[in-house]
Amino acid sequence: MSNEIIAGVLEIIMNNALPGVAQACIMLMCAPLIAGIINKTKAQLNKRQGASVFQEYFDLIKWWKKPTMLTPYTSWIFIMAPIIYFATSFMAAMMVPGFLTNTVTFGDAFVFVYILALGRFFMCLSSMDAATSFGGMGGAREIYVSVLVEPAVMLAVLINASRYHTTTLSHMVMNYDAAYFSVSAVLACLAFFMVILAENCRLPVDNPDTHLELTMIHEGMTLEYSGRLLTLIHLGSFLKIVVFLTLFGALYLPFNIPLVLKIFLGAVVIGIVEIINNKMRLFKVRVYLAAAVVMLLVAIIAQ
Amino acid sequence: MENVVAMDYFTVAIVLYLIGATTLAWPKATELAAHYAGTFCAAVASGLVAYSALAYMTCPACDAGTIVNVKWGAYSLLTDYWSAAFLLLTGTAGMIVSIYAVDYAKGYLGNRLRALTGLWNIFILSMVIVLVAGDAFTFIVAWEVMALASFLLVNHESSKKETVAAAYQYMIMTHIGTAAIMIAFYLIGSHADSMSFSDMMHNTLDDNMRSIAFLCAFAGFALKSGIMPMHIWLPNAHPAAPSHVSALMSGVMLKVAIYGLGRVVFNLLGIDFMWQGILVMVAGLISAFLGVLYASMENDMKRSLAYSSVENMGIIFAAFGCGMVLYSNGNGILSTIGFAAALMHCFAHSFMKCLLFMSAGSVMHATGSKNMELMGGLIRKMPYTAAFTLVGAMSLCALPFTSGLISEWMVLQGYITLAQYAGTPEMRLLVIFAFIMLGLTGATALGCFVRMYSVVFLGRARNEIAEKAHEQHFFMLLGMGMDAVLILLIGIMPDMLVNTVQEVFGGAMMMPMALPLGLLWSGSGDYSLYCPLILLAIFAIIVIFTGLLCYKNFEVKDVTWNCGTYPTARQQYSATGISKPLRRAFDYILQPVKETVKIHKKRAYHGQRFNVRLSIPDLFHEKIYQPLQDLIVTTSIKFRAIQDGSVRLYIGYTMTAMIIVLIWGVLLS
Structure with a gap:
C-alpha cells in the first residue's frame, strides 16, 4: 500500500511538478521583460524614448545588491510576507497551463484563486506591520479592490467550468476552441481583461508608477520594503502579470495565434490602456468592476 | 469487538459528564478542586465521545445504534452515521475547549466558578443527548436543557447590564425557535404511529402540511444557527458569554442545529x-x-x-x-x-x-x-x-x-x-x-x-x-x-476526515471524493483535483529556498518611511480606518450612523476639536425587531389601563366574567 502511494507521488511529481517548475522558471525569467514591454509601449505612445525593455532586470539586480532596511516595530510576518507572496506567484505560474504544463492536473481554478489570495493575505498583513499610515492605507484599499474583483473572478471561473465540466485549468485549455467566436466569448474576453487590470494593480484601478498617497494601492503596501525583499515583491508582481496574461491568452482570447504572441499582445494592450486612461477615483472602482461582473453575467447567460 | 468498546466508552462518558455536573453542589471551600475535577470530567468524557463516534464510523460491520441503544418506553437513544459525525465534532471541540478552560475559567475564581464548571458539563451533555435522541420528545427536552444551560452560561457575568440583556434576548429568541421546532414535530408526529423518529419517518402527511412542517423546522433550526434575519441574538450573546462558552456555542451548538435540520430533512420529511x-x-x-x-x-x-x-x-x-x-x-x-x-x-x-x-x-x-x-x-x-x-x-x-x-x-x-x-x-x-x-x-x-x-x-x-x-x-x-x-x-x-464524512452519505463507492493525497470530484462531467500535500511540498521548497537567499543583509536602524515626523502609535491605521473603503462601498446596505460633536474652544479658528462617533446598527434589528418591539410595548401600554393593581378591581373583573358566563349559560340552555 505504502509503496503504491510512494509510486503515485513520484508519478505525480514527474508528470506535474517538474514541468510546472520548469515553466514557472521560464515565466520568471521573462516576467521583467513583459513589464519592460508594457513600460516601453507607454513611453513610445507618450512620444518618449523611454527606458530599455530590459530596464526592469537592471532595477531588480540593483535592489538585490542593496541591504534590507527594517523598521524596529516589524515582526516575522514582515519578512515572511514577500517570500510567501513570491512563492504564491510562482505556484500560480506552475498551475497555469501554458507552455509545458498542458497535462498538469493539479492546476485547479479555485485553488489558483485561493493560492493568489494567500499571497494577498500576507501582503496585506505586512502592510500593517510597520506601524505607519501609508502601509495601512495601501492594505485597506487592497482589501476593498479585492472584495469587488472577487465576484468577477468567480464568474470568470464559472463560465469556463460550466462549459468544460471541470475546474481543472489544463482540461479547460485542452478543450479550448480558439476559433469559437461568439458574443459570450467576446464579453468574457473583455471582462477578464478588466479583471486582469484590477488584479495586477494597473491603471485605471491603481497606478503602478507612483507612491502618492492619493493613488497608491499596491505601491503603498510595498513602501516599507527595500533590498532583497523588495526584489521578491516586484518579481512576484511581474510574474503575476505574466500568469494572468497566459491564462487570458489560453482561455479567453478568441484568436488562433501562438500563446507567446498572445502574451506579447496582451502586454502591449495593457500599455495602450494605461496611456488612454486616467487613474479612477477609488470609489468609482466599484462601478468599473460591476461592469465586468455584468458582462460576465450576460456572457454566462448567452452561453 | 469494537461495538462493545464504543458503547462502553459512551456510557462512561455520560457518567463522567454527570459527575462533572455535580460540581454545582460542591462546597464553596473546594471551588478550585471542583473546577479541576469538573473540567477534567468534561475533557475526558468529550474525548471518549469523539473516540466512540470515530470507532463506530470507521467500523464497517457496526450497525445502527452501536454507540448507544437504549429504549425506555416511548423514549429512546439511538445513533446513526449522521449523528455519529456530529458526535465526533462535539467530542473533539468539547475536549479541546475543556482543556483550554482549565486555565481560562480560573479567572472566574470566586465568581461562581462551580456553577460555571457544572453547567459546562450539563451543556456538553445536553448537546450529546440531542445528537443521540431517538424520538421527538427526548430531542425537545435535551434541546431545551441545551438552551437553558447555554442561557445560564451566557448570563454568567450577570453583574454587567448588557450581559443580562443579551442573555434574555437569547432566551426569548431561542424559545421562539423551539416553538417552531415543536410545531414541526407535532405536525409530523400527529400523522405517524408514535413520536419516535423511526415511526415519524413513515408519516402520512399530505404535501401542503409537509411544506408547513418543513417551514417550521427550517425557521426553528435557522434561528438556532443564526441565519439572517433570525441572527440578532448571536452577535449579542457571544460577546457576553465567557470566551470558552462562546467557543463551544459557536463551534458546536450552531452545528447541532444543522444536525436537527438534517434529521428532519433526511429522515422525517424527505x-x-x-x-x-x-x-x-x-x-x-x-x-x-x-x-x-x-x-x-x-x-x-x-x-x-x-x-x-x-x-x-x-x-x-x-x-x-x-x-x-x-x-x-x-x-x-x-x-x-x-x-x-x-x-x-x-x-x-x-x-x-x-x-x-x-x-x-x-x-x-x-x-x-x-x-x-x-x-x-x-x-x-x-x-x-x-x-x-x-x-x-x-x-x-x-x-x-x-x-x-x-x-x-x-x-x-x-x-x-x-x-x-x-x-x-x-x-x-x-x-x-x-x-x-x-x-x-x-x-x-x-x-x-x-x-x-x-x-x-x-x-x-x-x-x-x-x-x-x-x-x-x-x-x-x-x-x-x-x-x-x-x-x-x-x-x-x-482524506481521513472526508472519507469519514462520506460514510454518512452512503459510502465511498457512490462518488469518491477523497484520494490518498487530496480531493477529487468528478460529478460535474470531467474531474477536478485538489492535492494540498503536493502543493504544500512544492510551496515549502520555494519558501525555504527564497528564504535562505533573502535572509541576509538585514539592517534595523530606525523607522524607514515616516516623512520626517516623529513616529507615534497613533499614525497607524485603526480598525475603523481599515474598514472605511468597504463601509463606503456598501453604505447602502450598512447605513452607518456618524455623529460629530464640536467641542467648544475659546479660539474658534485654532485647533477645533471634534468628538466623532460611528456606529453601524444591525439593519435587521433596526428595520424588523425594533419596530416589532415598539409595537408590542405600545400595545401593552394600552392594555395596562385595565390592570392597576387594586384587588377590588380584579374581584370586579372576576365578578363581571362570572356574570357574563352565567348569562351566557342561561341564554344557551
Whole structure:
C-alpha cells in the first residue's frame, strides 16, 4: 500500500511538478521583460524614448545588491510576507497551463484563486506591520479592490467550468476552441481583461508608477520594503502579470495565434490602456468592476 | 469487538459528564478542586465521545445504534452515521475547549466558578443527548436543557447590564425557535404511529402540511444557527458569554442545529420540492455575505467573530441547500457533494471558530479588553497565541493548506455541479447569484481577518493595556495549539476526515471524493483535483529556498518611511480606518450612523476639536425587531389601563366574567 502511494507521488511529481517548475522558471525569467514591454509601449505612445525593455532586470539586480532596511516595530510576518507572496506567484505560474504544463492536473481554478489570495493575505498583513499610515492605507484599499474583483473572478471561473465540466485549468485549455467566436466569448474576453487590470494593480484601478498617497494601492503596501525583499515583491508582481496574461491568452482570447504572441499582445494592450486612461477615483472602482461582473453575467447567460 | 468498546466508552462518558455536573453542589471551600475535577470530567468524557463516534464510523460491520441503544418506553437513544459525525465534532471541540478552560475559567475564581464548571458539563451533555435522541420528545427536552444551560452560561457575568440583556434576548429568541421546532414535530408526529423518529419517518402527511412542517423546522433550526434575519441574538450573546462558552456555542451548538435540520430533512420529511432547497440556499447565501460584511465593520473582537459565525453558518446552509436542490432534481448521487461540503464545513468551522474564540479569550485575559482599537503589537508579547491565531484566521479566509479551503472547495464544486445539472435559465441565474455571493463572501472574509489580525497582533501597541500583555498559561496554549494542528492536518491531508464524512452519505463507492493525497470530484462531467500535500511540498521548497537567499543583509536602524515626523502609535491605521473603503462601498446596505460633536474652544479658528462617533446598527434589528418591539410595548401600554393593581378591581373583573358566563349559560340552555 505504502509503496503504491510512494509510486503515485513520484508519478505525480514527474508528470506535474517538474514541468510546472520548469515553466514557472521560464515565466520568471521573462516576467521583467513583459513589464519592460508594457513600460516601453507607454513611453513610445507618450512620444518618449523611454527606458530599455530590459530596464526592469537592471532595477531588480540593483535592489538585490542593496541591504534590507527594517523598521524596529516589524515582526516575522514582515519578512515572511514577500517570500510567501513570491512563492504564491510562482505556484500560480506552475498551475497555469501554458507552455509545458498542458497535462498538469493539479492546476485547479479555485485553488489558483485561493493560492493568489494567500499571497494577498500576507501582503496585506505586512502592510500593517510597520506601524505607519501609508502601509495601512495601501492594505485597506487592497482589501476593498479585492472584495469587488472577487465576484468577477468567480464568474470568470464559472463560465469556463460550466462549459468544460471541470475546474481543472489544463482540461479547460485542452478543450479550448480558439476559433469559437461568439458574443459570450467576446464579453468574457473583455471582462477578464478588466479583471486582469484590477488584479495586477494597473491603471485605471491603481497606478503602478507612483507612491502618492492619493493613488497608491499596491505601491503603498510595498513602501516599507527595500533590498532583497523588495526584489521578491516586484518579481512576484511581474510574474503575476505574466500568469494572468497566459491564462487570458489560453482561455479567453478568441484568436488562433501562438500563446507567446498572445502574451506579447496582451502586454502591449495593457500599455495602450494605461496611456488612454486616467487613474479612477477609488470609489468609482466599484462601478468599473460591476461592469465586468455584468458582462460576465450576460456572457454566462448567452452561453 | 469494537461495538462493545464504543458503547462502553459512551456510557462512561455520560457518567463522567454527570459527575462533572455535580460540581454545582460542591462546597464553596473546594471551588478550585471542583473546577479541576469538573473540567477534567468534561475533557475526558468529550474525548471518549469523539473516540466512540470515530470507532463506530470507521467500523464497517457496526450497525445502527452501536454507540448507544437504549429504549425506555416511548423514549429512546439511538445513533446513526449522521449523528455519529456530529458526535465526533462535539467530542473533539468539547475536549479541546475543556482543556483550554482549565486555565481560562480560573479567572472566574470566586465568581461562581462551580456553577460555571457544572453547567459546562450539563451543556456538553445536553448537546450529546440531542445528537443521540431517538424520538421527538427526548430531542425537545435535551434541546431545551441545551438552551437553558447555554442561557445560564451566557448570563454568567450577570453583574454587567448588557450581559443580562443579551442573555434574555437569547432566551426569548431561542424559545421562539423551539416553538417552531415543536410545531414541526407535532405536525409530523400527529400523522405517524408514535413520536419516535423511526415511526415519524413513515408519516402520512399530505404535501401542503409537509411544506408547513418543513417551514417550521427550517425557521426553528435557522434561528438556532443564526441565519439572517433570525441572527440578532448571536452577535449579542457571544460577546457576553465567557470566551470558552462562546467557543463551544459557536463551534458546536450552531452545528447541532444543522444536525436537527438534517434529521428532519433526511429522515422525517424527505426532499420532495425544489423550492425547499432554494430557500435554504438563498437564506444561506444572503447571511453569508451580510454576516461577513458586518463582521468586517465591528471593533469588538468577539462581536466580529460572532458575525463571522453567521457567515459560516450561511455557507453551510448554502451547501446544504445546493445538495437539496440537486437531490430534488433527481441527482441523488451527485447531491452528496452538497451535503458532504456542508458537513465538512461544519467540522472546519467548528475547529477554526473554537480556535479564534479561544484566542480572543486569551487576548482579553492578557489585556482586559476586547476592543480591537486598543490593541496592537501583541505578536511580540504573545508569540504562540499569535501563531495559532494566524492559522485560524487563514482557515477562516479559506486559504490553502488549511481546513477552510477543503470545505470551501467542496462547496464551490457543488455549485459547479449544480450549474451542470440544473439546466433551466432560472437555475442558471441562481447559480450566478451564488457565485457572486460566494466570491464577495470569500474576499470580505479575507479583509475581515486581515483587519482583525493586523490590528490586534501587528504594528505597535495603541494603548498601555496592550503593552502590558503577557503570554498565556500552558493549558490555554495547549487547547489553541491542538485546534491549530487539527486545522492544518485536515487542510493538508483531508482524506481521513472526508472519507469519514462520506460514510454518512452512503459510502465511498457512490462518488469518491477523497484520494490518498487530496480531493477529487468528478460529478460535474470531467474531474477536478485538489492535492494540498503536493502543493504544500512544492510551496515549502520555494519558501525555504527564497528564504535562505533573502535572509541576509538585514539592517534595523530606525523607522524607514515616516516623512520626517516623529513616529507615534497613533499614525497607524485603526480598525475603523481599515474598514472605511468597504463601509463606503456598501453604505447602502450598512447605513452607518456618524455623529460629530464640536467641542467648544475659546479660539474658534485654532485647533477645533471634534468628538466623532460611528456606529453601524444591525439593519435587521433596526428595520424588523425594533419596530416589532415598539409595537408590542405600545400595545401593552394600552392594555395596562385595565390592570392597576387594586384587588377590588380584579374581584370586579372576576365578578363581571362570572356574570357574563352565567348569562351566557342561561341564554344557551
